[in-house]
Amino acid sequence: MASSPRKKDIILTVAVIVLLGLVGFRGVKCSRTGKVLESASSFSYEAINCRKHSASLTDFGGVGDGSTSNTMAFLKAIEYLKQFESDxxxxxxxxxxxxxxxxxxLTSSHFTLFLHKDAIILASQDEKEYPLIPYLPSYGRGRDAVGPRYAAFIFGTNLTDVVITGNNGTIDGQGASWWDKFRKNELNYTRPYLIEILYSDQVQISNLTLVNSPTWFVHPVYSSNLLVLSLTILAPIDSPNTDGINPDSCTNVRIEDCYVVSGDDCIAVKSGWDQYGINFGMPTKHVIIRRLTCISPDSAVIAIGSEMSGGIKDVRAEDIVAINSEAAVRIKTSPGRGGYVKDIFARRFQMDTMKYVFWMTGAYGSHPDEGYDPKALPVITGISYSDMVAKNVTMAANLAGIDGDSFTDICISNVTIGPSPKPKNLQWNCTDVVGLSSVVSPPACTLLPDEGENPCPFPSDKLPIDDIQFQTCSYQGNS
Structure with a gap:
């Protein structure tokens, strides 16, 4: 016999109360003990802030069988949890x-997305599951195609205090179908990034394994106070444009203890594209990169640009391991970019099997449209590389500035480069660059004369992003 309307109301009310009990009163504690809890329902992790309220995806109908869609479960969970933003x-x-x-x-500030160590979030391969959003104003178009672009798999805008973390859980972009469509020129819009955070402050992305992004993996843009820590990023070395971490028009960025295998640059520091980046005028500055390991046979360990039209200043990279990569540090720009790259410091690199160690080019090309001004010349100055060892290198350096717009104040010191079995006859190729070298083997080009014992500078001041204090957040779920 069918239930009466009154009985249905009672059942619905009881269900809502049970759901609220499940998601509203789970135990979340903050401590500084560092104790790690190991069960599926109890754990701890470090974060910039802990949370008072907590819920599991299963509370909203989530099914972790690898085939059932959880799109609505994620949307409902995030919408529900938004009410606790100010509590x-x-x-x-x-x-x-x-x-x-x-x-x-991720529509809520003061929010954490936490992946258990045995959790895998699988990105749908259905284009209809990715809404179209406007292109970035500092780019003037999508990177793959003119016009709008697909939203990132995980994205957020205008947020404060957001953490995406886990005990090394996995986010799998399942990018192979996107790569195939890109290669066949079958996409009408720019591919989605795996994680993109816009116009936000106090963002932590940490302790995760990220695999097979459709294009760039981690793209913070127009944001500040960013911590990208202990990520493992993996993509096939022939996958198109799978950059690892791309801070873009961002301030105060700390990238540490990451391992990247990529089909493109492991890290690319950016700030907008030609006239659109110039007009938007938001530089990337105060960036720390430490303890990075990179494998990228066709691209750079750390790239500056090529989109750098809003300016890039004060990038500090140290204690880097590069294996089978195209270049250790590559500065990419061209006439029409405008902007500047200033005060780039890199030291203590260990490299094995490289096409180049140092690479600068003022002829990268690649413009968004015909509206750029070829007279908008970039300023490249204050580039410092020191304390580096490389072996099995095809060519030590290819440094090419712009005719009439030389790259200046370049310093390279205490660098030893061992050649590959089949090295280039010309180890240092330098044009339109100005600077000096010190204790470099093989000796640098004549445009970088040896100044004897004259170490290149590296900043001794401490940036504010280094003073972030982490809390140990403990969670006790239902048994």
Whole structure:
């Protein structure tokens, strides 16, 4: 016999109360003990802030079988947790399982997305699961195609205090179908990034494994106070444009302890494209990169540009391991870019099997449209490389500035480069560059004369992003 309307109301009310009990009163504690809890329902992690409220994806109908869509479960969970934004914040727990979902938006500040170590979030391969959003104003178009672009798999805008972390859980972009369509020129819009955070402050992305992004993996843009820590990023070395970490028009960025295998640059520092980046005028500055390991046979360990029209200043890279990569540090620009690259410091690199160690080019080309001004010349100055060892290198350096717009104040010191079995006859190729060298083997080009014992500078001041204090957040779920 059918239930009466009154009985249905009672059942619905009880269900809502049970759901609220599940997601509203789970135990979340902050401490500084560092104690790690190891069960599926209990754990701890370090974050810039802990949360008062917590919920599991399963509370909203999530099914972790690898084939059931969880798009609505993610949307409902995030929408529900948004109510706690001003009441101690909230966290969404992704438990063990394989969770297939389309793109989702982190709409709440003071929010944490936490992946259990045995959790895998699988990105849908259905283009309809990725809404179209406007192109970035500092780019003037999508990078793959003119016009709008697909939203990132995980994205957020105008947020404060957001953490995406885990005990090394996995986010799988399942990018192969996107790469295939890109190669066949079958896409009408720019591919989605894996994680993109816009116009936000106090962002932590940490302790995750990220694999097979459709294009760039981690793209913070127009944001500040960013921590990108302990990520493992993996993509086939022939996958198109799978850059690892790309801070773009951002201030105060700290990237540490990351391992990247990529089909493109492991890290690319950017700030907008030609006239659009010049007009937007938001530089990237105060960037720390430490303890990075990179494998990228066709691209750079650290690239500056090529989109650098809003300016890039004060990048500090140290204690880097490069294996089978095209270049250790590559500065990419061209007439029409405008902007500047200033005060770039790199030291203590260990390299094995490189096409180049140092690479600068003022002829990168690649313009968004015909509206750029070829007379908008970039300023490249204050580039300092020191304390580096490389072996099995094809060519030590290819440094090419712009005729009439030389790259200046370049300093290279205490660098030893061992040739590959088949090295280039010309080890240093230099044009339109000005600077000096000190204790470099093989000796640098004549445009970088040896100044004897004259170490290149590296900043001794401490940036504010280094003073961030982490809390140990402990979670006790239902048994």
């Amino acid at each position: 101690g914040g909230s966290q969404l727990i992704v438990p063990p399982g394989k969770w297939l979902t389309g793109s989702f938006n």
